[in-house]
């Protein structure tokens with residue numbers, strides 16, 4: 197792959213309304229065109245000329261991974277819903293009926309998984325702070341309003357309500373003053389994550405308005421500023437050739453000079469995203485400022501279930517100076533039946549990819565579920581006393597005492613999320629359910645406690661392992 201004269205340097209987005217003007221649109225069959233037009237009423241669609249020209253291999257459509265990643269597909273809706281919507285969109289063209297049906301379909305898709313709207317929002321004087329989430333003690337998430345879109349949309353994205361005008365489902369902040377006052381009164385917070393959408397959609401001046409207040413001396417407890425972004429893959433020109441890309445590098449340097457760690461949390465889905473020279477140059481420019489670049493992304497059926505792609509991605513990233521960080525399990529939202537893989541398969545893929553890379557790439561963790569109680573990683577499949585089990589642990593948790601306590605669930609070849617799993621050893625609850633006084637109903641499922649005080653539970657034999665309790669015979 198090389199940068200050529202045809203590699204776009206000017207950002208040109210495409211949406212449902214404008215995609216027909218792209219030359220590649222004519223290369224799609226009528227069936228594929230119809231699917232894009234119909235399904236994109238429910239799931240937002242946006243791509244750009246760089247993705248179209250450089251990342252999609254049109255000879256392999258519809259199976260090309262980046263095509264699958266960015267274009268909506270018929271199978272993302274059950275057949276009866278697709279037919280109903282198709283009929284309304286293409287034949288009856290009844291806008292009111294279309295929006296009623298679209299809303300109904302979206303609401304059954306668990307638009308805010310992991311309690312995002314209800315459980316993580318900090319409050320001051322009992323009023324919720326819009327655009328902030330405080331899920332883990334040391335980390336605050338901040339959603340600047342100008343960063344609530346992306347250079348292209350991922351068809352699996354759990355942030356999709358942000359993009360589709362579901363006003364009551366949005367959380368974003370117009371400016372950073374509330375964030376700064378909140379941080380001043382929370383000296384335990386060491387990390388701020390700017391997220392979206394994609395904050396790197398902002399120009400450098402707007403981004404500076406959010407970043408620079410965080411460098412104030414009275415916020416000396418903020419040690420790490422993270423920016424979650426997919427622009428490293430969808431529009432790496434943001435760091436290389438956009439007209440303010442040099443200013444952006446100066447801004448990164450300024451944050452680093454303040455003594456903070458600036459961590460760019462780069463979202464990559466497939467090795468192809470890092471094959472292009474401009475994407476490689478973006479990595480080098482970012483790490484050249486003294487910032488770190490961590491690589492993370494979800495494991496998604498139809499897109500990146502190939503261990504070789506992960507191994508190539510991590511290896512290339514390490515060579516360029518990036519740090520492999522997370523392989524996530526696809527979240528329980530949106531068209532997840534289309535994208536999800538069983539946890540057992542996710543574990544196999546991770547193991548296989550991990551075994552192909554050198555120690556420098558083994559900073560990666562996974563497969564990890566960002567679930568309501570915390571980030572749960574599948575460590576292995578083990579047999580204890582003849583019972584086949586998943587070995588799990590929290591990498592991050594609402595209750596810090598849960599972190600890194602191994603626990604076990606009955607092996608289930610079909611389970612795709614934490615709340616499908618049953619505790620091992622004949623118990624009816626996991627240790628974290630017991631410690632929070634019983635299961636609450638989490639979004640979309642059973643289990644899922646919130647533990648404000650971190651009370652110790654009274655299970656005489658919690659399934660969190662004690663030293664010597666488990667002898668993993670396979671991993």
Ligand code: SF4
Pocket residue numbers: 345346348349350353354355356392393394425426463
């Ligand atoms: S870039 Fe990130 S926020 Fe934007 S659509 Fe993709 S996964 Fe969602």
